[in-house]
Amino acid sequence: MADPAKQAELLPGTLDLLILKAVSLGALHGYGVLLRIGQISGGALTIEQGALYPALYRLEVQGLLESEWGTSDHNRRAKFYRLTSAGRRRLRAETERWNRSASAVAAALGAKPQEA
Amino acid sequence: MKQMLRRLRLLWHALSGRPTLERDMDDELRFHLENRAADLARSGVPPAEAARRARIEFGGMERYKESCREARGLRFFDELRGDLRYAFRVLRKSPSFAITAAATLALGIGANTAIFSAVKAVLLNQLPYREPDRLVKLGESDDGEKRADTIGYTTAYDWRRLSQSFESMSLYRDTAGVIVERGESELVRGLRVNYDFFDTLGVRMQIGRAFLPEEDRPDRRHEVALSHGLWMRRFGGDPSIVGRVIRLSDSAFTVVGVLPAGFRPLEIEDFGTPEIFEPLGYALTDPNACRDCEHLQLIARLKPGVPAAQAHAELNTIMADLVRQYPASYPPKATVAFEPLYDHMVGSVSTALWVLMGAVGFVLLIACVNVANLMLARATSRAKEMALRAALGAARWRLIRQLITESFLLAVAGGGAGVLLGWWFTSRLAALAPKEVPRLNEIRMDPAVLWFGLAASLFTGLLFGLIPALRTSRADFGKTTGSRSRSRLRDILVMGELALAFVLAVSAGLLGRSLVRLVKVDPGFDSHNVLTVKTYVYGPRYQKPEVELEYYQQAFARLRATTGIESVAMTSMIPFTNFDRAGFHIRDRRPAHDSEDPSADRYSVSPDYFRVMRIPLKRGRVFTGQDVVAAPKVAIISETCAREQFPNRDPIGKQIQLGGRDDGKPWMTIVGVVGDVRQSGLDTPSNMAAYISQAQDLSFGYLLVARTTADPRRMEKSARAAFLAVDPTLPVFQVEPMETYLASSLAQRRFTLALLALFGVLALALAAMGIYGVVSCAMASRTREMGIRMALGAERSDVLAMVLRQAAVLAGAGLAAGLAASLALTRFLASLLFEVRTTDLATLAAIAALLAAVALGASYLPARRAASVDPTVALRYE
Numbered sequence: 004m005a006d007p008a009k010q011a012e013l014l015p016g017t018l019d020l021l022i023l024k025a026v027s028l029g030a031l032h033g034y035g036v037l038l039r040i041g042q043i044s045g046g047a048l049t050i051e052q053g054a055l056y057p058a059l060y061r062l063e064v065q066g067l068l069e070s071e072w073g074t075s076d077h078n079r080r081a082k083f084y085r086l087t088s089a090g091r092r093r094l095r096a097e098t099e100r101w102n103r104s105a106s107a108v109a110a111a112l113g114a115k116p117q118e119a
Numbered sequence: 120m121k122q123m124l125r126r127l128r129l130l131w132h133a134l135s136g137r138p139t140l141e142r143d144m145d146d147e148l149r150f151h152l153e154n155r156a157a158d159l160a161r162s163g164v165p166p167a168e169a170a171r172r173a174r175i176e177f178g179g180m181e182r183y184k185e186s187c188r189e190a191r192g193l194r195f196f197d198e199l200r201g202d203l204r205y206a207f208r209v210l211r212k213s214p215s216f217a218i219t220a221a222a223t224l225a226l227g228i229g230a231n232t233a234i235f236s237a238v239k240a241v242l243l244n245q246l247p248y249r250e251p252d253r254l255v256k257l258g259e260s261d262d263g264e265k266r267a268d269t270i271g272y273t274t275a276y277d278w279r280r281l282s283q284s285f286e287s288m289s290l291y292r293d294t295a296g297v298i299v300e301r302g303e304s305e306l307v308r309g310l311r312v313n314y315d316f317f318d319t320l321g322v323r324m325q326i327g328r329a330f331l332p333e334e335d336r337p338d339r340r341h342e343v344a345l346s347h348g349l350w351m352r353r354f355g356g357d358p359s360i361v362g363r364v365i366r367l368s369d370s371a372f373t374v375v376g377v378l379p380a381g382f383r384p385l386e387i388e389d390f391g392t393p394e395i396f397e398p399l400g401y402a403l404t405d406p407n408a409c410r411d412c413e414h415l416q417l418i419a420r421l422k423p424g425v426p427a428a429q430a431h432a433e434l435n436t437i438m439a440d441l442v443r444q445y446p447a448s449y450p451p452k453a454t455v456a457f458e459p460l461y462d463h464m465v466g467s468v469s470t471a472l473w474v475l476m477g478a479v480g481f482v483l484l485i486a487c488v489n490v491a492n493l494m495l496a497r498a499t500s501r502a503k504e505m506a507l508r509a510a511l512g513a514a515r516w517r518l519i520r521q522l523i524t525e526s527f528l529l530a531v532a533g534g535g536a537g538v539l540l541g542w543w544f545t546s547r548l549a550a551l552a553p554k555e556v557p558r559l560n561e562i563r564m565d566p567a568v569l570w571f572g573l574a575a576s577l578f579t580g581l582l583f584g585l586i587p588a589l590r591t592s593r594a595d596f597g598k599t600t601g602s603r604s605r606s607r608l609r610d611i612l613v614m615g616e617l618a619l620a621f622v623l624a625v626s627a628g629l630l631g632r633s634l635v636r637l638v639k640v641d642p643g644f645d646s647h648n649v650l651t652v653k654t655y656v657y658g659p660r661y662q663k664p665e666v667e668l669e670y671y672q673q674a675f676a677r678l679r680a681t682t683g684i685e686s687v688a689m690t691s692m693i694p695f696t697n698f699d700r701a702g703f704h705i706r707d708r709r710p711a712h713d714s715e716d717p718s719a720d721r722y723s724v725s726p727d728y729f730r731v732m733r734i735p736l737k738r739g740r741v742f743t744g745q746d747v748v749a750a751p752k753v754a755i756i757s758e759t760c761a762r763e764q765f766p767n768r769d770p771i772g773k774q775i776q777l778g779g780r781d782d783g784k785p786w787m788t789i790v791g792v793v794g795d796v797r798q799s800g801l802d803t804p805s806n807m808a809a810y811i812s813q814a815q816d817l818s819f820g821y822l823l824v825a826r827t828t829a830d831p832r833r834m835e836k837s838a839r840a841a842f843l844a845v846d847p848t849l850p851v852f853q854v855e856p857m858e859t860y861l862a863s864s865l866a867q868r869r870f871t872l873a874l875l876a877l878f879g880v881l882a883l884a885l886a887a888m889g890i891y892g893v894v895s896c897a898m899a900s901r902t903r904e905m906g907i908r909m910a911l912g913a914e915r916s917d918v919l920a921m922v923l924r925q926a927a928v929l930a931g932a933g934l935a936a937g938l939a940a941s942l943a944l945t946r947f948l949a950s951l952l953f954e955v956r957t958t959d960l961a962t963l964a965a966i967a968a969l970l971a972a973v974a975l976g977a978s979y980l981p982a983r984r985a986a987s988v989d990p991t992v993a994l995r996y997e
Contacts, residue, residue: 034154053178057186
C-alpha cells in the first residue's frame with residue numbers, strides 16, 4: 004500500500020484529525036476514508052485498518068460526523084460519512100492547534116547549540 | 120438537542136433489541152474487506168490470497184467490533200440486554216426457585232403497597248381545602264387538654280376581636296332538620312355556620328352563593344345551603360333549586376347554594392355527615408352566647424406567614440386576660456387548645472397507621488432476607504458456572520452485574536405480582552376497615568401508590584440481590600472457606616429474620632392482650648340483645664310535653680305487645696356515642712367560683728331504662744310511672760358521683776341541680792344510686808353521672824332502647840313500624856343493636872390488631888421457611904459427615920440432637936436480638952395499649968416460646984432426614 008521506508012508512526016490523537024480532514028473534502032465511506040488518508044499523506048501515514056471504525060463511530064456519537072447509507076461507485080450499499088458543522092469547526096481548531104504545536108516542536112528541535 | 124435525539128434513538132435501538140445496529144456494523148466492515156480484497160486482486164494478488172490479506176491488514180475483527188460498540192456508548196445497554204436475556208433463561212431453568220422467590224416478594228410488596236395506599240389516603244393526602252396548612256381548629260381548654268373541642272360564643276368573639284394572627288375565624292355547631300317532601304321523612308344532619316365559614320375553608324359553592332353577613336343574625340335565619348349528595352338524592356340535582364323554598368322540620372328555608380361534590384364538611388364527633396348548612400345566627404345578647412356556654416366549634420385560618428406557635432401564644436395571652444377579667448366564667452387554668460386541622464382530623468389513627476406501615480416494612484425485609492437466603496443457597500450450585508465464566512475472562516463486576524440483573528428481574532416480577540395483589544388488598548382493606556378511621560373511604564390505587572410499589576420492588580431487588588451477588592461472584596476463592604463464610608452469612612440472615620419476626624409477633628401480642636383486657640372491662644351495662652332506635656320529634660303538634668310523652672307511650676304499647684321484645688325505655692343518651700355533660704350543683708354547697716362546679720354526664724330516661732340496660736341499682740329506688748311533671752322532681756346518681764360528692768354520707772334525700780346555675784333548672788331530690796357506666800368507651804374511666812326522669816324534663820332528643828329475647832337485628836322492622844304507626848311524619852332512623860356501638864368503639868383497635876397479627880403470622884411463616892431452608896441446606900452439604908459419624912457408631916438420636924442443638928443456638932441468638940429490638944421499638948406502641956406495659960413479661964415469654972417452637976419445628980424435618988440417612992449411601996455421596 005505504501006513504501007515501508009517512508010512510513011511514519013501515527014502520533015496518538017491524530018487519527019481523529021486525519022479522519023475529519025479526509026471527510027472534509029467530500030462524503031466518504033469507511034474504506035474511502037482509509038484510501039483518502041493514504042492519498043493525502045502521500046502514503047506516508049499508516050493506520051491499522053480496523054482502528055478506523057471505532058474512531059468513526061466515536062466521532063459520529065460526538066456529533067462531528069454524520070452518516071447515511073448510500074450506494075458506492077460499484078452500486079453497493081455503503082455507509083457514507085460527512086462532516087457536520089460542529090465537525091468543521093473542530094477541524095479548524097484542531098488544525099490550528101496542531102500547526103502551532105508542530106512548529107513549536109520543529110523550532111525547538113531545529114535550535115542550534117549557540118542559540119541555547 | 121439533535122445529538123440527544125440521536126443518542127436516544129441509538130439507545131432505543133440498543134434496548135429494543137433490534138439487531139439493526141449489529142447488522143449495519145457487519146455490513147460496513149464486510150464492505151471494507153471486500154473492497155480491500157478487490158483492490159488487492161486488481162494489483163495482482165490471487166483472489167483467495169487477497170481475501171486473506173485483507174483480513175490480516177484489517178486486524179482483530181472482534182476486538183474492533185467491541186471497540187465500535189463501546190464507541191457508540193451503548194455497550195452498557197447492549198450488555199444489559201444480554202444480561203436480561205441470560206437472567207430470564209436462568210430463572211426459567213429453575214422455576215421452583217423463581218416462583219418461590221417471586222411469590223415471597225409479591226406478598227411483601229403487595230402488603231406494603233396496600234398499607235401505603237391507606238397511609239397515603241389517611242395521612243399523606245392534603246385536606247381538600249384551600250391551603251389547608253393554614254387551617255387550625257381552636258377550642259377552650261379547661262384543664263390543659265390538647266384536643267380542640269368546644270368554645271362559648273362570647274369567648275370566640277373576644278378572640279376574634281383581640282387577635283392579629285388570623286385571616287378569619289368561623290364558628291359552627293350541629294343542627295338537624297327533617298325533610299318530608301318527595302319521599303320518606305328523613306332526618307338530615309347539618310351545621311349552623313358563621314357566614315364566612317366557607318371562605319375560611321376556601322370552598323366555593325357549585326351553584327348559588329354562600330351566606331351574607333346580614334343573614335348570620337338571630338332575627339333572621341331562613342337560608343340554607345345543600346351538600347351535593349343531598350341535592351342529588353332529594354332534589355334530583357334540580358339546577359333551579361337556588362331560590363326555592365324547602366321545609367326543614369317545621370320551618371321554611373330558601374336554598375341559596377349547593378356545595379360541590381368534592382366538598383368534605385367538617386364533622387362533629389359522633390354526629391354524622393352534615394348535609395345542610397344554615398347561618399349560625401348568634402348574637403352576644405343570646406342566652407346561649409355566654410362565656411361558659413361551651414357548645415360551639417371554631418375553625419380559623421392563619422394569616423400567611425404567621426407561624427402556628429406564635430398564633431397559639433397570642434391566643435393564650437388573650438385567654439389569660441379573659442380569665443383574669445371574668446373569673447366566674449372560666450376555670451382558673453383555662454387555656455387555648457390549638458390543633459392544626461390535619462392533626463385534629465387524623466391524630467388518633469396516625470400512630471396506628473405508622474405502626475402498621477413499620478410492621479409491613481418488617482414483613483418485606485423478612486421476605487427480602489428469605490429470597491437472599493434462597494439465592495445464597497443457589498450460589499453453591501452455581502459456583503462452577505461462576506468459576507467458568509471468571510476463567511473465560513469475565514470481570515468480577517460483570518458477574519456481580521449479571522447476578523444483580525437476575526435479582527432485579529425477580530424483584531420486578533415479584534413487584535408486578537405484588538402490585539396486582541396490593542390492588543386487591545387495597546380494595547379489601549377499604550371494605551374491611553372500620554368507618555371509625557377517618558378518610559379511609561378515600562383509599563385508592565393511584566399513580567403515587569404504583570410508584571411506591573415499583574420503588575419498593577427495585578429497592579428489594581438491590582437489598583436481597585447485593586449480598587448474594589458479592590458472595591457468589593467470589594467463586595474463585597478456596598471452596599471450603601467460601602462455603603463456610605457463606606453458611607455463616609446465611610445463619611446471620613436467619614437470625615435477623617427471627618429477630619424481625621419476634622418484634623412483629625410481640626407487637627401483635629401486646630395489642631392482643633390489650634384488647635383482651637379491654638373486652639373484659641365491665642361497661643356497667645349489658646349490651647347483649649339490646650336494640651337502639653333514634654327518634655326525632657318536631658312540629659307545632661309536639662310543643663306540649665304531654666303530647667311528646669304520649670307519642671313515646673303509644674309506641675311503647677305497640678312494642679310491648681310485640682313478641683321478642685321484653686322491655687322498652689327511652690333515653691337521651693346511650694353509652695359509647697356522645698356525652699352530654701352538665702354542671703352538677705348541690706343545694707347549700709356553693710364553691711368560691713361557679714367555674715369550680717363539678718360536671719356530670721346527664722341522662723333523661725324513662726322508668727325502665729335501668730331494667731333494659733341492666734344497670735344495677737345500688738341504693739334507693741329507680742324511677743317509676745309516678746315521677747311525672749306534677750310530682751316532686753327526682754334524680755338518680757351513679758356510684759362514682761355518690762363517692763366523689765357525698766363521701767361517707769348517704770346521698771339519698773340530698774337535692775341537686777343540673778345545668779348552668781342560672782338556667783333555672785329545678786332542684787331535684789336524689790332517690791337512688793346506680794352502677795357506673797363507661798360512657799366514653801371501655802378504655803376511659805367513668806365520669807360522674809346523673810339521671811333525671813324523662814316525664815319531668817323532655818327537653819332532649821330521645822333514643823329507644825329495647826331488650827329483646829333474640830337477635831335484636833330481627834326486631835328492626837317492628838321497632839320502626841311501632842313508631843311510624845303512631846306518627847308517620849316523624850323520622851325513625853339508625854336502628855342498631857347496642858353491640859354495634861360497643862364493637863365500633865373497639866373497631867380501630869381490632870383493625871390494627873387484625874392487620875398486625877396477620878403480618879406477624881406472615882413473618883413467622885417466612886422465618887420458618889428461612890430456617891428450614893438454611894438447616895436443610897446445611898444438612899445436604901454435611902451428608903457425608905453424618906454418614907461417617909453414624910458409621911463410627913453415632914446413634915440416630917445423637918445426630919438429631921446435634922442438629923437441633925445447632926438450630927437452637929441459631930434460634931436463641933435470633934430471639935435475643937429480637938428481644939433487644941422489641942424493647943427498643945415497642946414503646947412506639949404505648950399509646951395503642953391498654954393496661955399492658957410495653958415490656959409485658961408474659962407476652963415476651965409467650966412469643967419467645969412460640970418462636971422457639973416454630974424454629975425448632977422448622978429444623979426438625981431436615982434434621983430427621985439427615986439422621987435417617989443410610990451410612991453406606993452417605994459415604995458414597997458426592
